[in-house]
Amino acid sequence: MLGNGLLQGLVVTARNFIRSYFDPERLTTVQYPEERVTLPENSRSFPFLVYDGTPDNLRCVACKICEQECPPQCIYIEVERDPKTGKPVRRPRVFDIDYSVCMQCQICAEVCPFDAIKMDQVYELAGTDRFGGMLHDKAALLKSNEYYHQIRPTEADEVDARLSQSKKKVSPPIAKPAAVPPAQPVPPKTDV
Amino acid sequence: MYNFFDQLFVALGAWLVGLVVAAGNGVSKLCCGQPMSEAAAHNVAAGTQVVLICVTIYGVFALCFGLATWLERKMLARIQNRYGPNRVGPFGLLQFVADGVKMLTKEDIVPARADKLVHFLAPAIVLAPALLMFGFLPFGRNMAPTDLDTAVIAFFAVGAGSELALFMAGWGSRNKYSILGALRAVAQMISYEIPLVLAAVPVVMIVGSLSTSQIVAAQGTDSFLDVKGWFVWTPWGFAGFILFLIAATAESNRSPFDIPEGESEIIAGFHVEYSGFKFALFFMAEYLGMMAMAGLGVTLFLGGWHGPKLLPSWAWFMLKGFLIVCWLIWLRGTLPRLRVDQLMAFAWKAMLPFALFNIFATAVWFYLPKTTFLQSAVAWIITAALVVAAYLVISRFVSRRAGAPRVYRYAS
Numbered sequence: 001m002l003g004n005g006l007l008q009g010l011v012v013t014a015r016n017f018i019r020s021y022f023d024p025e026r027l028t029t030v031q032y033p034e035e036r037v038t039l040p041e042n043s044r045s046f047p048f049l050v051y052d053g054t055p056d057n058l059r060c061v062a063c064k065i066c067e068q069e070c071p072p073q074c075i076y077i078e079v080e081r082d083p084k085t086g087k088p089v090r091r092p093r094v095f096d097i098d099y100s101v102c103m104q105c106q107i108c109a110e111v112c113p114f115d116a117i118k119m120d121q122v123y124e125l126a127g128t129d130r131f132g133g134m135l136h137d138k139a140a141l142l143k144s145n146e147y148y149h150q151i152r153p154t155e156a157d158e159v160d161a162r163l164s165q166s167k168k169k170v171s172p173p174i175a176k177p178a179a180v181p182p183a184q185p186v187p188p189k190t191d192v
Numbered sequence: 193m194y195n196f197f198d199q200l201f202v203a204l205g206a207w208l209v210g211l212v213v214a215a216g217n218g219v220s221k222l223c224c225g226q227p228m229s230e231a232a233a234h235n236v237a238a239g240t241q242v243v244l245i246c247v248t249i250y251g252v253f254a255l256c257f258g259l260a261t262w263l264e265r266k267m268l269a270r271i272q273n274r275y276g277p278n279r280v281g282p283f284g285l286l287q288f289v290a291d292g293v294k295m296l297t298k299e300d301i302v303p304a305r306a307d308k309l310v311h312f313l314a315p316a317i318v319l320a321p322a323l324l325m326f327g328f329l330p331f332g333r334n335m336a337p338t339d340l341d342t343a344v345i346a347f348f349a350v351g352a353g354s355e356l357a358l359f360m361a362g363w364g365s366r367n368k369y370s371i372l373g374a375l376r377a378v379a380q381m382i383s384y385e386i387p388l389v390l391a392a393v394p395v396v397m398i399v400g401s402l403s404t405s406q407i408v409a410a411q412g413t414d415s416f417l418d419v420k421g422w423f424v425w426t427p428w429g430f431a432g433f434i435l436f437l438i439a440a441t442a443e444s445n446r447s448p449f450d451i452p453e454g455e456s457e458i459i460a461g462f463h464v465e466y467s468g469f470k471f472a473l474f475f476m477a478e479y480l481g482m483m484a485m486a487g488l489g490v491t492l493f494l495g496g497w498h499g500p501k502l503l504p505s506w507a508w509f510m511l512k513g514f515l516i517v518c519w520l521i522w523l524r525g526t527l528p529r530l531r532v533d534q535l536m537a538f539a540w541k542a543m544l545p546f547a548l549f550n551i552f553a554t555a556v557w558f559y560l561p562k563t564t565f566l567q568s569a570v571a572w573i574i575t576a577a578l579v580v581a582a583y584l585v586i587s588r589f590v591s592r593r594a595g596a597p598r599v600y601r602y603a604s
């Protein structure tokens with residue numbers, strides 16, 4: 001009969017309307033600022049620099065591989081130099097990443113031989129200044145290894161295992177000056 | 193007590209008018225040393241009354257418009273299992289205030305090659321009929337703003353003015369989507385005006401008057417419940433009410449008859465070139481038109497302000513209007529938009545014959561004796577049989593397929 005389909009449709013919408021009040025499962029909306037979903041472990045937003053223990057104990061040795069590899073060229077690194085001798089210290093003096101250019105591809109994290117740069121999960125990075133404000137400097141990029149463990153435990157455990165492994169095998173020949181304290185997981189920290 | 197609340201606004205109005213007349217007398221005593229003449233006092237009172245009615249209607253229904261947008265968004269959201277607006281105020285109730293501020297502060301863009309005058313006038317003109325239509329509805333006992341003998345005709349006549357405004361908007365924008373939307377709007381609204389008026393004719397036939405006040409009075413009884421007289425309980429009234437609802441949905445350009453706006457095809461139709469507050473005016477006119485239509489539906493079929501004497505008469509009127517608005521929102525959340533040819537075919541092939549047949553059924557009802565209960569029951573059954581038979585015949589006719597059934601190569 002004419003109108004049957006219309007009535008069926010009305011019943012469907014009425015059922016949805018009423019049940020949405022009694023069945024919280026139906027409302028899949030996450031009310032963002034108050035509620036948040038837990039991100040999957042492998043979600044990624046923006047790189048950060050890992051340090052062990054204290055912020056000046058960062059893993060990065062300023063080898064500039066990531067700077068070379070970054071497809072949109074948004075990493076800028078300056079090597080720190082010893083004030084007396086003028087020789088480069090294996091540490092970045094400046095490490096900037098331009099968030100407005102970064103395309104969050106994770107290539108920097110993949111190519112870094114020292115596991116010094118990893119992908120973060122922060123997503124509230126909007127700002128009001130699109131020129132200076134999007135430039136994240138070293139202080140803003142530094143985050144602890146504990147934080148890394150917190151956001152992606154599996155990957156961080158792997159990295160830790162690999163680092164302690166390489167410390168046993170490879171690091172003694174690399175760290176020629178032999179000034180590496182044995183407890184430190186990061187071998188290249190002293191002067192070249 | 194009941195009378196106090198029932199006549200609250202009437203008494204308030206009379207008190208305010210009295211205040212103004214007294215003030216006028218005072219001023220006239222100061223100036224000329226004597227109170228106003230009888231005729232002058234009468235004019236002042238009448239003028240104040242008009243101003244009061246206008247201000248009240250504008251104020252109340254502007255607020256209702258805001259709340260209706262909120263209600264619509266909330267209900268549609270719940271139908272789609274969402275929350276809807278819930279940020280501004282409790283339950284998001286103040287959302288419409290925020291929207292209004294947003295609309296007011298937006299840039300008003302006029303297309304460079306638009307017909308500036310027509311483009312400017314259209315939003316103002318579209319609002320006028322929507323507001324005027326409220327002037328013919330009795331909102332409660334002794335609460336009719338005007339008491340015309342031809343109120344029903346006047347209502348439809350004024351309501352038809354919005355077509356002109358929509359066409360002005362479409363034409364003035366100099367945009368092909370606008371003009372398409374405007375042409376669709378005019379075609380649709382003129383086609384549906386006929387079933388709309390024909391749906392109201394049975395009521396006029398039975399009451400024998402075009403005055404809305406008398407139509408409401410004819411549906412009243414002296415009993416406490418006061419629902420028995422509503423025309424919707426008669427077969428012809430029920431059919432007329434359904435017809436009226438469908439035609440009113442089309443008249444107020446609401447889904448599933450919103451092809452003049454058709455966001456997915458012609459973006460927003462006639463108001464695609466409007467921004468800021470002018471756009472808000474179109475929006476407001478659409479909602480006000482919808483509410484006025486709901487008000488007329490209440491007046492014609494749902495007994496106007498009559499209802500069980502638990503609530504004041506004006507509350508009953510508002511409540512019934514609110515229910516019709518809810519129904520329209522529910523319908524919008526359910527049905528997809530019709531195609532233009534389906535829309536026209538429905539108006540001319542289904543609504544029009546059914547409305548005409550309903551008039552015939554009403555005539556039968558009118559001449560059947562209804563003095564005893566048995567006689568009324570027989571009359572009821574005969575009329576109902578006529579209406580149902582008409583419905584069945586027309587539905588067969590309408591759902592008949594032209595040619596072979598359509599084959600879907602990939603979809604089925």
Ligand code: SF4
Nearest residue numbers: 060061063064066112
């Ligand atoms: S982050 Fe890694 S690749 Fe980039 S400069 Fe530092 S050590 Fe080299």
Ligand code: SF4
Nearest residue numbers: 070102103105106108
């Ligand atoms: S994530 Fe990609 S784009 Fe961003 S800094 Fe690393 S390499 Fe460059």
